Amino acid sequence: MTAPRRIAVVGAGAAGLHTAEALRRAGYDGRLTLVGAEDAPPYDRPPLSKHLLSGEWQPDRLTLRDPRALDELRLDLRLGVRARHLDRRARTVHLADGRQVPCDAVVITTGVRPRRLPGAETPLAGAHVLRTVADALALREDLRPGSRLLVVGGGLLGAEAAATAVGLGAEVTWLVSTGTPLAAVLGTETAALLTGLHRRHGVRIHRGTATRVLGRNGRATGVRLSDGTDLATDTVLMAIGSRPDTDWLADSGLRLDGGVVCDVHCAAGPGVWAAGDTASWPDPRTGCHRRLEQRTNATEQALHAARNLLAGPDGTRQAYAPVPYLWTDQYGLRVQAYGHPGAADRFEVVDGDPQEHRFAAACVRDGRVTGAVGIASARALRGLRAQVAAHSPWQSEAA
Known part of the structure; x- marks a missing residue:
């Protein structure tokens, strides 16, 4: 299949930027438009509640790519304007300033809005x-x-x-x-x-x-x-909490149910894809739809959506099956977690001691590892990741 000549990525956060970069790295050389509601170029959001709020960082430190790196992507960059409507029949994204972006494919990365x-x-x-x-x-x-x-x-x-x-x-x-x-x-x-x-x-x-x-x-x-x-x-x-930023898609014909509903390949419909906070897709293991508001997911899902878009309907597409990962920084401690620790009924420490603020623990439900969490014990925590991904039966060291 011939690659689309024009691709629009709507949403200029981390997911949107990584989608654009993945498309270029894969050899896409057609017209690539990146639309963002904010005036600022793509920046990182996790530091907002920590480094920026504290005054330790200034806004320019949050920028994900310098101007030269953005220039190398050869983007038709539309910042400071919201998308207003997606006309799938005419293959056009209508912007709030009255302009239109014709596109053969669109990737939706508009994220969420706070409640x-x-x-x-x-x-x-x-x-x-x-x-x-x-x-x-x-x-x-x-x-x-x-x-x-x-x-x-x-x-x-x-x-x-x-x-x-x-x-x-x-x-x-x-x-x-x-x-x-x-x-x-x-x-x-x-x-x-x-x-x-x-x-x-x-x-x-x-x-x-x-x-x-x-x-x-x-x-x-x-x-x-x-x-x-x-x-x-x-x-x-x-x-x-927040809600997916999908109001502009209300009359697009796409299925919107707690986000932009996609298949396992991140496709929401012919020529339409979604990634990041706004995408809802079925877990290949359970079949249940999920949506992740996590920084790592924004990057990983963007890469999958870009690859599958370029593969075309007859190409080899990969199902998106991430191991959820998050971190939080509080009082000088970085807590990291894989999977779903909150769903566990058992907490099994494999390294360190929580009272000393250094530990790694497996989070087990119904005898299987559903998550892992830790502080200052990165190696042991990474060792649990494969078990989380495989939903492995838990076997204690004593066994």
């Missing part, structure tokens, strides 16, 4: 989300020694922002809905370790469910909980 609480759907001073460089800089401006920050949401983003903010001298309350935040992601044992660290560093952990942001005179003053309690604060960070 907001009622009361903060429109801009409200002191009420923040954390998804972009601008978001991080705006939040940083509100974090002063002695200022009060209320972090709403018990996930990794909220945990990292709370750790960073308390390090800046803010008085931090972390509002969570479960007794052990992060347990669903990292497993109960590791989550309990991190929760203890937050408390020891002065973070107040409050259990409850926020229903809306409160404000007065155009500025946030707190949040209301489901039990009617009001929590007062100077600044609110809404870290309550």
Whole structure:
């Protein structure tokens, strides 16, 4: 099959950039358009809640490629403009500024948008989300020694922002809905370790469910909980999850169900592919659809989508079957995890000691390794990766 003459990659984050690079590395020399909603060239998002929020880094350090490297990709680069509509019949992406991008194939890498609480759907001073460089800089401006920050949401983003903010001298309350935040992601044992660290560093952990942001005179003053309690604060960070950025695809004819629904090859339809945070695809082992908001997945899935696109319908395509990997940096510790530690019913330490903040552990469910997690024990943790990938039966060293 002749390769498409024109490819549009919609979304200029990590997944979009890696898609473009993979296409060029594979020898694609046709017209390649990269569309991004932000004015900035592709940059890395994980440091937003840590290095950029703390002031340790400035925005230019987040840039994924320098201008020369971008030039070498020979991109038709369209930054600062959103995609508005995908016309699959006419093979055209319509942009919000009225321009059109004709394409024989399109890769959707538009990522996600942060969710907001009622009361903060429109801009409200002191009420923040954390998804972009601008978001991080705006939040940083509100974090002063002695200022009060209320972090709403018990996930990794909220945990990292709370750790960073308390390090800046803010008085931090972390509002969570479960007794052990992060347990669903990292497993109960590791989550309990991190929760203890937050408390020891002065973070107040409050259990409850926020229903809306409160404000007065155009500025946030707190949040209301489901039990009617009001929590007062100077600044609110809404870290309550995200939704796939797929509104522009509503009338495209693509299946949208918790993301852009793809097959095992990352194809969403003839000539349409998806990768990164917005892609939902079936796990080859279970058949269940999944969507991963993980930095490593953005890179790996982009490479798969690019290769399979160029293979054509009659070529050899590879099923996408990653081993999920994530990391989080909190209080000088880097926690790394493979697979799904939060789904385990057993926690088997294979190296080190969690109380010493150096360990690697297998996370086991129904006798099989479903995940692995560790701190400062990279070699032992990597040794567990193959078992996670194979969903191997667990055999303890004593056995």
